[in-house]
Amino acid sequence: MVDGKVSQVNELVFNLESFISKENYMIRMSKEIEAMLDEIYPDEDIIQDYIGDLAMYSPNGGDHLYDFDEILPKVKLMLNWVNQHKIA
Secondary structure, three states, X not given: OOHHHHHHHHHHHXXXXXXXXXXXXXHXXXXXXXXXXXXXXXXXXXXXXXXXXXXXXXOEEEOXXXXXXXXXXXXXXXXXXXXXXXXX
């Protein structure tokens, strides 16, 4: 992984941690995380599944949407996956 990718992954980890801690868990952040995941891991099926989950997120939920409590375990799994697959 080149230096640019390492920097992107570090930013992604920061954003995921901010989301999990509720420091920033608004739709704008979930969309940013979606875009970063897709850019960094375009060929990873599991990541594409996570992107689909985030696309169905709204902080308060709604018809066919995940609320924060429902998406939180998935975001924690995303963070775990990214941490296990990153190169320092």
